[in-house]
Structures are given as structure tokens and as C-alpha cells.
Amino acid sequence: MTASGDIVLDVRGLSAEARSEEGGKVILDDVSFSVRAGETLCIAGESGSGKSITSLSLMRLLPGSVRVTGGEALLAGRDLLALSEREMRRVRGDEIAMIFQEPMTSLNPVMTVGRQLTEALRMHRDMPARAARARALEMLEAVRLSEPSRRLAQYPHELSGGMRQRVMIAMALSCNPKVLIADEPTTALDVTVQAQILSLMNDLKSEFGTAVVLITHDMGVVAEMADHVLVMNRGRVVETGDVFSIFSEPRDPYTRGLLAAVPRLGSLADRDGPRVRGAPRATPPAPAPEGAPVVSVRDLTVRFDIHGGLLQRPIRRVHAVEGISFDIRPGETLSLVGESGCGKSTTGKALLNLVPWSGAVEIAGHRTAGLDDRAMRPVRRDIQMIFQDPFASLDPRMTVGDLVAEPLVIHDLARGAEIDERVAWLFERVGLEPQHRTRHPHEFSGGQRQRICIARALSVGPKVIVADESVSALDVSVQAQVLELMQELQAELGIAYLFISHDMAVVEEVSHRVAVMYFGQIVEIGPRRAVFTDPCHAYTQRLLEAVPIADPRRRRGDLSSLSGEVPTPIRPLDFSPHHVTLNDRGGGHFAADAMPS
Template sequence: MTLAEAPMAEAAAETVLSVEGLTVSVATEGGLRPLVRDASFALRRGETLAIAGESGSGKSITSLAVMGLLPVNVRATAGAVRLGGTDLLRLPEGRLRGLRGDRIAMIFQEPMTSLNPVMTVGAQLVEAIEAHEPLPRREAQARALEALRAVRLSEPEQRLRQYPHELSGGMRQRVMIAMAIALRPDVLIADEPTTALDVTVQREVLDLLRDLRREMGTAIVLITHDMGVVAEMADRVVVMKDGAMVEEGPVRRIFEAPREDYTRALLAAVPRMGSRPAEAPRPRSAPVCALRDLTVRFDLHRGLLGRATHRVHAVEGVSFDIRAGETFALVGESGCGKSTIAKAIAGLVPFEGEIEVAGRKLHGQGDVTRAVRRDAQIVFQDPAASLDPRMRVGDLVAEPLVVHGVGHREERRATVERLFEQVGLSRAQADRYPHEFSGGQRQRICIARALALRPKLIVADESVSALDVSVQARVLALLRDLQQATGVSFLFISHDMAVVDSIADRVAVMFLGQIVEMGTRAQVFGDPRHAYTRRLIEAVPVPDPTHVRPPRERMASEVPSPVRLRTDPPVRLTLRDLGGGHLVAVG
């Protein structure tokens, strides 16, 4: 019997998992402190239950308690978790280990850290199967291959022989799902399974989970902060805040008539494609940043002699202008060249072609002058990694002023206090350390640091992708306010189409190092002409449970690689103007 033929006819309403009054606490010097308080919910066969909420709400801790995978200093102090008639909280580790993977399985957020880097994909799948079922090796290998086919991984026989680092993020996540379903569990817990994935890969994973539920009758607990994913996938929703359940109900009722203020605020903060009103076109102004035929390539040395046989065509002949006071967005999937352009502007990678910032030309070998660094600042994706944990945040914000010799000590302190107020923080907070702030506050500190030298251009590289939806909304509003107040231009780099739609003036869509479509936000999102642009937009989750997604052809393979033989350069695309500056690739 194949995975797709697994029975699901019996007892569609049967409860397979119930959580009753679960309280999870962490041991501290002052005693036990609850992280999750009195959580209760039930999961029926073939049902998808979404647990939604922001970081720190207790979503993941609840799932780890169900799996018996809590950290050493954290334990369930009250309640019960029943799988069928068995209370998992009362089982010894040996029996619990036997149930994990067999009857209840989990997919984690980051597949690279969940897979053994020194074992092939096939070996890891076979090991997981043999740990629970005493099958002959040949049968276990056949089951592993069947699981990879069930998750629609291209060339499954070849993938069995590959190592995790040889697969893309979407492929690795499919392998994790295959490992979870290989034993046909009753319950599958998916903890933020699409957060780190591009929008098209996210669509494939969500379609896959929906297929598995339908074909195998698997019950799914979906943990996410993406309300678009909740609307598309869930039958019922549990909303959590600060370790407590604040609301529970059918997905349509939660979206159409939320009863709690927190749920309403969470839904109001969700960016929605097409919700931004039309705006009058900006008057043309001199460009703050201009790229002309920008090309970035990296040679790969392979073979016994270490010769440069292949080349990564990261950016291939890209040209665009960023005007004063506008937000220009680059969108596309991982590996399309967005972040490489940001690094080229910052002088972090060598390039060919021309880059001009505030009238100053950059040289292709990365030797960026101090004046250019002053005019162009970068805000990175991870604010925690951008801030020295040993320095006070006030000193971190003042550091660019010190490096460029701007003002004396008292003037720099006054500038820092003004910047803190400008980004919505208090002056007193300047004396704290980075770990004393939330993720959204740390990103605000990074923005204040970028504004310290009054730059003409700020490059925001996935600067809101790691933030909760409400924090994300506040940071985006802050960027808009700062732009109106200071006239700064933004190069906004993101793979989140809904976020880009909410903030950008003009948009360029990139694919394999080249621009395939460029124009105003209304042109690109309201009238997309290139097939790749349409595919990106169609893949965006819609935060409306009544939305019916039209049928589309399922992708069986990953995005093509930018790595090519040195003797086989890519074909340069030609952009044709459809009118009003709406450019679309025709080659």
C-alpha cells in the first residue's frame, strides 16, 4: 500500500490529540515561572489546527511539551497531553521515544539544523524508519524512496544519495516532511515550516501539507505567525499571547468576527496585496543611486587541479536608478542577486559596470570611499548580529559619528538622543545593552544608527522579514515617517511581496541575476506582464479564509541555478518599455 492510499475513512471526527490544562514552567533562581498557562485544545483526525501568535507567545513551547522535547530546565507542571488514550506527560522517555516519529512527528523551522550534515538523505530516512519498524534494509530503502516521491521531490533516486548541503532550502524542508511522514503518523506538528522559505517554495510546501492531510488523513498542528498561512490552511485557530490562549474558534469566525482586541490587532497588522490606495506618481528627480550594467560573478574552482571551471552569475547586467525620496524595491527568490546588489553598493564585493551614489562613482574592486559610506548605509536582516553585545546601544548609534569625526562628545550625545526619539525609543534607553531590547526595538536601533550620518540612501536588506507581523507593521510605518521627515531614499530588498506592496514606490523583479520586470508598484503588482512576476504574486498567501485559489500547475523542480560553465554565459535579457516606464523582459 502506498502513502497516498493510506486509509482515512474511519472516524473522521475522532480526536487523536487532546491537550488539557497544560502548564509549562521554567526553573529560575526565584522558583518556577510559567511559560504556558492552562492551554487546552483538541485535534481531530484529518484536521489542521493553527496555533498563531507572536514571538514569546508560547506556541513553540506548547509543541515541544507535546513532543516531550522541552529543554532541561523547562517542564510541564500541570495538565495532560493525550495521544489517543495515552497521557504523553506521564510516559518514561523510552516509551515516548517509541511514539515520536511513529504516531506523532514534528517538522522544525530550520531544516539545515535538523538534518545530519555528514549523512546522506537516504541514510537518514532509512535510519528513522528502521528505528521504529524492523524492516529489511531493502524495504526500508523502498519506503524512504516512496516518502520522497510523496513530497514531490524532483529526481528522488538522486536525492537519496545527496547530502543536505547539496539541496536548496525548499528541498531540505521537503526531506524533513518526508522523514516525518515515512511512518504514517497520526499527528504532524509543523513549527513555522515555511517562515524561512521563498514565497513560491512556501506555496509548494503548503500545497504538499494539504495533500498529505487529504490523502493520509494526518492531523496537523500548524504553528505560525503568518496569518495568511493560517487563513489558507487551518480549520480551527488557537491565538496565543504571553503564554495564554486568548481566543479559539473556526478559522472563518476568527477572521470575520474576532472577539479579542489582541486578535483584531494581529489581523489588522497583516500586510495585504492590493490594499494600499493608488497614489499620484512622484515627480521625476535626480537619482541618488544609479546602477549601469552592474555585473557580479564568482569563479568556482573544481576538479583535481583546482581550475576555475564554473562561474556563479550572481548579477548579470542590472541597471536602474533610485530617485531622491523614493523607495525602490528589489524582489525575487533566494539566489536571484538581490543581496549581492546591496553588497556591491556597500563595496563588499567586486563588480563590473557602474555604481554611482550621490554623484560619486564606486570602483569595482570594493574600495569604497568614506564619503560614499557616509551617503549610503545598510540595515541588515538580523539586528542582533548587527549590534555588538558588549557596547551600550547609545555608543553603537554614535559610532558612525565617531568614525567620521562628526561633532564633539556632547553634540554626538544630543544627536543620539534625537535619533532615539525619532525611531520611537526613549532617551533613557540609550544606556542599555542590545540584549535588553526586543527584536523590533533592536531593528529600530539599527535604523537610528543608519540615520546618524544623515545618508541619502539606506539599503534595507530583508530588514523586517524576521519580525512579528505587528512589529513589522510598526517598523514599516517608521520607515515611511522617516522618509517623509528626512527625504532619505530606500533600496528595499525583500522576498515578501505583500510587504513590498505596502511600502514601495517602484519595484524591480529579479530572476537568476537579471531584472525581468520593473515599474511602479501599481504597474508591477496591478498589471504584471512577465510570467515569473505573476507566479510570485499568485503564490502569496491571502489572509482571507473565503479566498478560493485558482488551480495552477504544480512545480516539480527548484529554481534553476546561477552556476554555469565558464564557457556557457547566460543570455542577456532585453527590457521593453510598455509605456510609462513599465519594463518587461522579452529575451
Template sequence: MTLAAQTMAAPVQGAAATPLLSVRDLTVSVRDRGVLRPLVEGLSFDLAAGETLAIAGESGSGKSITSLALMGLLPNNVAVTAGQALLDGTDLPRLPEAEMRGLRGAKVAMIFQEPMTSLNPVHRIGTQLIEAIRAHEPVPQRAARAAAIEALRRVRISEPERRMGQYPHELSGGMRQRVMIAMALAMRPALLIADEPTTALDVTVQREVLELLRDLQAETGTAIILITHDMGVVAETADRVVVMKAGQVVESGPVAQIFDAPAQPYTRDLLAAVPRLGAGAERGALLPPEAPVPVARLIDAQVRFDIGANFFGRPTHRVHAVEGVSFDIRPGETFGLVGESGCGKSTIAKALAGLVPHRGLIEVAGKKLSELTAQGRKEICRDVQMVFQDPMAALDPRMTVGEAVAEPLLIHGVGNAEERRDRAADLFQRVGLTPEQMTRYPHEFSGGQRQRICVARALALKPKLIICDESVSALDVSVQARVLALLEELQQEMGVSYLFISHDMAVVENVVDRLAVMYLGQIVEMGTRDQVFGDPRHPYTQRLLDAVPIPDPARRGRAHVRPAGEMPSPIRALGDAPARLALRDVGGGHLVAAAA
């Protein structure tokens, strides 16, 4: 039997047996000014033990509200107003809080999207794990500690005994997410709800977390509800899929059926918006010509931070965030920087914007940043602007969006009040919004609209270079596609250059002209899009590409090489500088470092 046939057969087997979870006509409503307004309406599905059900859809579709309703964690003004959710015959929404507290963690557990906000920053990892175990089992402290260490070992965290004594901020994002998984699975729950568990993770860490969930599911028989907007993740992990839009089910069925023959236009649009590896080659390979003066140039750029303190208050260690990086960005070009968290991508962006001290040569529009006066650094901001990952955090909630877009003009003394308003109105139209929306505040817009506002603000001073630092990674795939199309349209219209920083290799391939792959502060491979994606030479580049989820259930069984141990740290003792990697040209300007 083929993999697709096995996938199609799974729901039939599950349906024949009594489902572990049966949701029938579930309606969740919010009370707004005395009126009930449904957020989720008429949701129904069954979930068998050992099965993975994906709930997919864009932000605002009701995915997370559904998970909170099942966990009994709805806000005070939101309640289940109709239907039922039976877990082994127990109607979860109707349970009193005291009884639900006994089930929560023991029989139904949840992994949240952002582990840093889910873990208590003032308590050690071990304390939080032991507390979770003892809350449901009256076991001695020593037994609970042993169970906690074993839970960490099961999620493949290195040196679990040492990790027990560490605080959340001492762990990487991937390790924190593993701690959350260990905490959720410590009591071997029958049902695990994973709400966007990999959205904020690097592609390689995402691969490890998804494989870990699969391994633990096979070992424990836990049923999983996976909530995500990443259709590649759905294809690689789910048995069945429920597609939601505006609180209602648009389509549901086996994963192979949803991907091979989607019945609804919304599902087809959702799948069409997913960036796919290989699609970038269809854009052609026209590169902007080399210019006498590039928009930006780095030669042997270094950014280091001293940390720690000995008895005399002197630093003991150094973070080698960027170590000898060299590249240039041409006018009208999109240059990509890719790599895992901590590799130095964002530090390079900050150095280019003059926000962190550096060594070596960094030029913007032919001007050396190290030689600029305070006034010169202010002026260089007209040439370099940034679009950040989280548009809500990047916009002042007390300012109207019109004021936010016009603010750079005010800071640099460009025009009078009327001219600034006219410029802002023109920018709103260019990014697909209307001048009438300028009087609204950030919270009145969707995530995609807020990111468009941030793009408009970045364009206000007519910069030569816009740095997009993970600017679409938090957006739904359809919104992401619209923002990327906008950036390309503005580039063709205005000739602006982009430094596009991302860990999503499929997105990068679809937008960049050239790119550099970074690892531990150094470049390991650099070349045109077709060179790096069509003929990756460095093992780390190959590993990044291999980890990209493919939105095709038929390719789920492909083998992956699991990395051994944790990623090395850029923190080294003073005087112990890392060895410099020498790049060699393997043809046509395709530069590759020798593998370690």
C-alpha cells in the same frame, strides 16, 4: 455547501468522534531563580484525525513552547506543571523519556522552522533519512533506503536517488524543508507539528510546501498542528484556530469565524496588521521627481563568482549572480527588488555597499564605485547603510545598544564622545525608544525593538540610501507594521531613499514607489508599484503574485499553477554565459522582458 460552511462544520464532526489529541489545562512553567513562572497557562483544545489546527500569535505568546511540550523536548529548566496532553489516551508530558523516544517520530513528528539547523551538515541526506526510519522499524538497510527514496519522491523532490547522496548545503531552502517533511512523514505519524515551517521560504516555495502538506494529509489522514504568525497561511490551511497572547488563549474557533467575526480586540489587531495585496494602491501614486543625479544608479551591472577546480586548480564553473542589471534610485524614493532566493537581490545590495566586486557601472551619489580609493570606499559608507534581516545577529551582544548606535560616528570620527552620545539619544527617540534604554544590551529587547535599534544605527551618519535586506521578514505582522510605519515616517522627515529587498509581495506593494522583479540574476519586469501589481505582464511576476497567501478562508479553493521541475541554477560552465533578456517598454516606463 459553501467552503465556509464546510469549514464551520469540520470541528463539529471532529468533536463528535474521540479526538486524536486532547489538551486540557496545560501549563508550562520555567524555573527562574527558584521561582516557577508560567510560559503557557491553562491551554485546552482538541484535535481530530485529518484536521489542521493553527496556533497563531506573536513571538513570545507560547506557541513554540506548546509544541516542545507535546514533543517532550523542553529545556531542563522548563517543565509541564499542570494539565495533560492525551494522544490516543497517552499523556505525553508524563511519559518517561525512554517511552517518549519510541513515540517521537513514529506517532508524533515535528517540522522545525529552519531546516538547515535541523539537518546534520556532515551527513548525507540519505544517511539521515535511513537513520530516522531504522530508529523505529528494525528493517534491513536496503529496505530502509527504498523507503527513504519513496519518502523523497512523495514530497516531489526531483531525482531522489541523487539527492540521497547530497549534503544539506547542496540543496535549496525549499528542498531542505521538503527533506524535513519527508523525514517527519516517513513513519506516517498520527500527529505532525509544523513550527513556522514556511516563515523563511520564498512565497512560491511556501505555496508548494503548504500544498504538499495538504496533499500528504489527504493521503495519510495525519492531524497537523500548524504554528505560525502568518495569518494568510492560517486562512489557507487551517480548519480551526487558537489565538495566543502572553501564554494564554485569547480566542479559538473555526477559521471562518475567527477571520469573519473576531471577538477579541487582540485578534482584530492581529488581522488588521496583515499586509494585503491591493491595499498599496490606496496610498496613491505620487512618485518622487527625477533628479539630475540619482542617489544610486546601476548600468549593466554584473557580479560573477568562479567556483570549482580542475586538475590544474583552475575554476570550471561560474555563478552568474547578477547579469546586466540596470536601474536608478531617486532621492526620497523607495525602490523595491523582489524575487526568489538566489535571484541576485542581496548580491546587488552588497555591490551597492561596495562589499563585492562588480563589472559595469554602479554609482552612489554620483561617484563611481569602481574608481574609489580605499578612503573613498570608507566615505561612501556614510551615504549607504544597511538594515539586515536578523537584528540579533547584526548587533554585538557584548556592546550596549547605545554604543552600537554611536559606533558608526566613532569609526568616521564624527564629533566627540558627548556629541556622539547626544546624537545616539536623539536617534533612540526618533525610532520610538528612550535614551534611558541606551545602557541595555541587545538580548534585553524584543525583536521589533532590536530592529528599531538597527534602523537608528543606520541613520547615525545621515545616509542618502538605506538598504533594507529582508529587514522585516522575520518579524511578527504587528511588529512588522510598526517598523514599516517608522521607515515611512523617517523618509518623510529626512528625505532618505530606500532599496527595499523582500520576497513578500504583499509587504512590497504597501511600501515601494517603483520596483524590479528579478529572476536568475536579471530583471524580468520593472515599473511603478501600480504598473507591476495592477498589470503584471511577465509570467514570473504573475506566478509570484499568485502564490501570495490571502488572509481570507473563503478564497482558499482558488486554483494555482504548479511549476514543473526545479528552478534553474545560476551556475553555468565557463564560457556558457546566459542569454541577456531585453526589456521593452509596454507603456509609461513599464518594462517587461520577453517570456522564455
């Protein structure tokens, strides 16, 4: 698969340092690589490895506290690092372009998509307005965006995440750059949208002959996309080579550890229960727990009215969750999977009475319908939540010790020295140093902050934890550590988990049972093994097909079946949804025949 075009970008000895109170700190150390026309170079590594700093150095977009201290970056013979800012403005977006991880923060919220697309064309190509608009429309068609002429008049907030990322790709490719840098372009996207974007990038690379530098920590994406791979750790290149040799014969211990930590879809097909990471494959499978449910949900429905007009009356309605039912038993993990907007997170919030809902919910025998915050307080001792972004869910003004102790104080479970003892024990239990509890959240890594959130959730001794995308923002090795901790706590304390995720490989590793949501309804539910080895619903099959496999020898072919957007849950006020019927497939496995509508 390796391309044979001329070298377009040649980076030699790139070094950079960040200013701090202690002086300069080296964050890039002698990084060298080259990429050819029509080739994809993947730069892989975990957070802090120097991947993004490398890309920002090439684009000359480094923050003020960071400076390049050495090296050169030759683009078609010109050193990007030696150009003046005026010269770089002409090159940036024209000969070398970049796609960022989060398109919503990269697009101007007060400008239409059309204006943002034509801006670069008029600046770099000196196109008249009509020609620029025609080119913008052509690029939106090239990135397979539905109704492209309508999208030109829309604003970023009116588009889904996948649509916004397509707009970013269209902007980056509109001037036919020689080099496209894509910094974690699919990390925030659902698995089916991710597959569409990766397929699109491959098609456009072939069509335009663009050299692609793809930055990612997802080794499945690396295996799917790369011709060559550059592995970075702590600002240094630790290994480089073609994609097949990196995956089949990794030489550096860091590379081997990175690959070993990747959850691989299908690796547990012969097991009946989840495997604790690190346990030998011969360990007997853990059976799904039995007994009375600790969570019982019947006909759960969540709808939100959208108000508008002069009198701000309801004009539309969001059908977030439509009549779903499920149980979770003590010590069991039920995973809820599906794409963004399908109702997963809303379901989790409804269990904690954080959104208005109808139906019937029981938590450890307590019916929660109609309970106010005061009446919900004892129930919330039994059910806690871990959120996706630990930094956003921790008050930056409080020490982490006080944050973990806060639930104990609110529920009056401990006082004085007893609180300190309990917090110290919780820190030890989640693998943190008790003496660090006087620090603040910003002084910890992402994985450590998620451990703090787990300690905080455990402090009141819950029977159920709702884990809402709790590891999706973590690097694979840190993710492995957090998942192992959660499974150890489950085995020790009998905690039940509602594990909300769009990462099917992780779901396969941690689940006893899996429920697949689409358009606010459960379309398939059953034991992990049945859902993964014999998926009955077309949407479940689509989700599994979209998962990138961390093996370059098993690359997927045509992904056109994954095209299209998830239908919008926003409907007219008089809309009456069609509820699907789940048919018994045997062994506790149920699936619908039709799609919700």
C-alpha cells in the same frame, strides 16, 4: 472544510514555567485544545506567545530550564506527558512527528539524506535496509522532490531551502504518524516555495489522514490552511474557533490587532504610491519622486569563481547578477523582489562595494568602481544598510548606545558630549528610550533591535538605505511599526530606499516602484500600481499568484503551476548568459518577454 474524524490529540490544561534568578516564570497557562484526524489546527500568535513551547512540550523536547507544571496531552488515549523517556522515544517520530522552522539546523550535515530517512524507519518499523530505502524513495516521490533517487545520496548542504524542507516533511511522514506538528515550516522560504510546501502538506494530509498542528505567525498561511484556529498571547489561549469565524468576527482585541496588522495584497491597487500604515485610505497618494537619481546603476554584473581540484583553480562560476540597470531618486522606494538566489542581496552589497562587481554605479554623484575601503568611506556616509537579522548585525559585547555612536566616531562627525546628544536624539527618533542606550542587544526584543539598526544607519545622515529583508523576521504588528517608522523617516528626511524583499504584500505597501529579479536579471520594472495590477512577465505573475491571502474565503485552488526550483546560477566557465530585453509597456513600465537563461 472542517474534518469530521475522531479526536486524535486532546490537550487539557497544559501549563509550563521557566526557571530564572527571580524564580519560576509561567510561560504556558492552562492551554487546552483538540485536533481530529485529517484536520489542521493552526496555533497563531506573535513571538513569545507560547506557540513553540506548546509544541515542544507535546514532543517532550523542552530545554532544561523549562518544565511542564500541569495538564495532560492524550494521544490516542495515552498521556504523552506521563510517559517515560524510553516510552516517548518509541512514540516520537512514529505516532507524533515534528517539522521545525529551519531544516538546515534540523538535518545532520554529515549524513546523507537517504541515511537520515532510513534511520527512523529502521528504528520504529524494524525494516531491513533495502525495504527502508525503498520507503525513503517512495516518500521523496510523495513530497514531489525532483530526482529522488539522486537526492538520497546527497547531503543537506547540496539542497535548496525548499528541498530541505521537503526532506523534513518526508522524514516526519515516513512512519505515518497520527499527528504532525509543523512549527513555522514556511517562514524562511520564498513565497513560491512556501505555496508548494503548503499545497504539499494539504495533499499529504488528505492522503494519509494525518492530524496537523500548524504553528505560525503568518495570518495568510492560517487563512490558507486552517480548519480551526487557536490564538495565543503571553502563554494563554485568548481565542479559539473555526477559521471563518476567527477572520470574519474576531472577538478578542489581540486577535483583531493581529489581523489588522497584516498587509493585504491588492488592498492598494487603486493608489499610485505607498501608504503610511495607520493613515486613512482617503489620504492622497504619494507620487513617485522626480529629479536627479541619488543611485544610478548601469550593467551591474557580479560573478564568483568556484575553485576546486588539486591546484584550486576555477572550475565553475556563479552568475549572481547579470547586467542589471536602475535608478533611485531622493525620497523614493524601489523594491527589489524575487526568490532566494536571484541576486537581490548581492545587488545591495554591490552598491556598498562589499562584493566585487563590474559595470557602473553612482551614489549621490560619486562613482564607486575601483574604490578601496578608504576611498569608499565618504561614500558610505551617503549609503547605509539594514540587514535581515538585527541580532547578528549588532556586536553583543557593546552597548547599544556605543553601537549607534560608532559610525559617528568612524566618520569623525561628532565628539564628546555631542555624540551623547546625537545618540539620545536618534533613540527618541526611532521610538526608543534614550536611557536604555547603556543596555546590550540581548536585552531588547527583535523589533527594538531592528529600530537600533535603523538608528545606527541614520546616524551619519545617509541619502540612501539598502533594507535587505529588514522586516521579514518580525511579527506582523512589529513589522507594521518598523515599516511605518521607515516611511515617516523617508517623508521627513527625504531618504531613498532600496527595499529588498520576497514578501509581495509588504512590497506593495511601501514601494513607489518595483523591480522583479529572476536568475540574476531584472525581468520587469515599473510603478508599483502597474506591476501589481498589470504584471506582464510570467515570473511576476507567478510570484503574485503564490502569495497567501489573509482571507479563508479566497483560498487558492491548484498550485501545480508553482512547482519547480529556481535554476542554479552556477555554470561552466565558458557559459555565456542570454540577457533579456526589457520592452516599454508605457508609463515607465518595462518587462521582458522571455526568461533569462
